[in-house]
Amino acid sequence: MNLTERLRRLPPAAFAAAAGLAAFCTYSAMYAFRKPFTAAAFEGGPVLLGLHYKSALVIAQVLGYMLSKFIGIKVVSEISGGRRAAALLGLIGMAELALLGFALTPAPWNLIFLFLNGLPLGMVFGLVFSYVEGRRTTEVIGLVLCASFIFASALVKDAGRWLMGLGVSEFWMPFMTGLLFTVPLLLSVGLLGSLPPPSAEDEALRTRREPMTGAQRSAFFLRFAPGLVLQILVYMLLTAYRDFRDNFLADIWNDLRGAGHQVNFSATETWVSVAVLAVLMLLVLVRDNVKALMINHLAVFAGVCIAGLSTWAFGQGYLSDYAWILATGFGTYVAYIPFNSILFDRMIAAFRYVSNVGFLIYLADSFGYLGSVAVLIYKDFGAGGLSWSAFFIQASYALALLGGAGALLSAAYYLRKYRQEVSRPA
Numbered sequence: 001m002n003l004t005e006r007l008r009r010l011p012p013a014a015f016a017a018a019a020g021l022a023a024f025c026t027y028s029a030m031y032a033f034r035k036p037f038t039a040a041a042f043e044g045g046p047v048l049l050g051l052h053y054k055s056a057l058v059i060a061q062v063l064g065y066m067l068s069k070f071i072g073i074k075v076v077s078e079i080s081g082g083r084r085a086a087a088l089l090g091l092i093g094m095a096e097l098a099l100l101g102f103a104l105t106p107a108p109w110n111l112i113f114l115f116l117n118g119l120p121l122g123m124v125f126g127l128v129f130s131y132v133e134g135r136r137t138t139e140v141i142g143l144v145l146c147a148s149f150i151f152a153s154a155l156v157k158d159a160g161r162w163l164m165g166l167g168v169s170e171f172w173m174p175f176m177t178g179l180l181f182t183v184p185l186l187l188s189v190g191l192l193g194s195l196p197p198p199s200a201e202d203e204a205l206r207t208r209r210e211p212m213t214g215a216q217r218s219a220f221f222l223r224f225a226p227g228l229v230l231q232i233l234v235y236m237l238l239t240a241y242r243d244f245r246d247n248f249l250a251d252i253w254n255d256l257r258g259a260g261h262q263v264n265f266s267a268t269e270t271w272v273s274v275a276v277l278a279v280l281m282l283l284v285l286v287r288d289n290v291k292a293l294m295i296n297h298l299a300v301f302a303g304v305c306i307a308g309l310s311t312w313a314f315g316q317g318y319l320s321d322y323a324w325i326l327a328t329g330f331g332t333y334v335a336y337i338p339f340n341s342i343l344f345d346r347m348i349a350a351f352r353y354v355s356n357v358g359f360l361i362y363l364a365d366s367f368g369y370l371g372s373v374a375v376l377i378y379k380d381f382g383a384g385g386l387s388w389s390a391f392f393i394q395a396s397y398a399l400a401l402l403g404g405a406g407a408l409l410s411a412a413y414y415l416r417k418y419r420q421e422v423s424r425p426a
Helices: 003-008 012-031 053-078 081-104 111-121 124-130 138-165 173-180 182-193 200-206 214-223 225-247 249-257 265-285 289-315 321-339 342-351 357-381 388-421
Strands: none
Touching (some): 012 081, 012 182, 053 124, 053 357, 081 111, 081 173, 138 321, 138 342, 173 182, 200 342, 225 321, 225 388, 249 321, 289 321, 289 342, 321 342, 321 388
């Protein structure tokens, strides 16, 4: 009996654990090829067109990542199951070669290699999630997968700092971190590729998932355009905020406690990931897809409000800096993670629309990272006088006000749409 057949025969809880582990490990390993460079300060680097060198590096990678998301709208939504594993390994291999180019090329010309590093990596999440969508246990698997956003980002930064402590330079550290995670990547992709497709019962509960043509994607967007536009706008805010916090958390801590203060990223962010999972896992108990869709919107609303309210409490002296950073992380990911797994999966199931989540995730992600680039450029040119922490405080208030309003309007649209199209009497 091969591994796929063994996995097929597992009870739902055991299958969810195995699939969640495979997805979590695969995407966590990918982070080792994307995020470790943000642990370095790159102080003394060249100023490029008014941009701090590290800001320029982040923007270069995010530009590649953003372009990858636009490409992924087509690629991820159309790719067949048999080609996913090879595509995953090929894309991550290209990113590692780009990190080698970054190490070998002197600054500032090595910027191009961070762009090339981001270009393939933007399609990895959609390929990973395509293995697990449309199942009765998708919430559990998807949330375990999305926990890697928080945990793995901190883990690879700590790995990068460890390598630099051994004498590895800031420029070689990203490539060397990728090498450390190559074997775990191969093992986890092998397990992920062995998952059986959704069963007939899965399809009955969550709607069949299929690749989508360009015409099918256009028809889907036009049917749900007002709600999708609202969701994309909220997600743009969330992505820009989450990316800024993630990429410049070391700099924010330097503002708060001084440049000599060492922060254990894994220690702070692990608590965030555990708390977010504990809250969002409760959605597994909701079988009704429409109710779950509304609760997902409520989670987004609550998350952005937590980011804003905790920032106010920190400013008033009611929260310590440590508690504030934890609270903004918790609020951000409670709002951000549903967009990357369960919200769109429940939307498709609620409206019984044969399609796939990859299209919706990449439609939102492409504009989300466009917003992230815009915020990074604005920080250096429009708000250059603000410190990292002061800018983050302003961004927290903007996210709470605009993101909260957008989440409520989106929920109202989908509830009205469902009542008009699905629940009305025949």
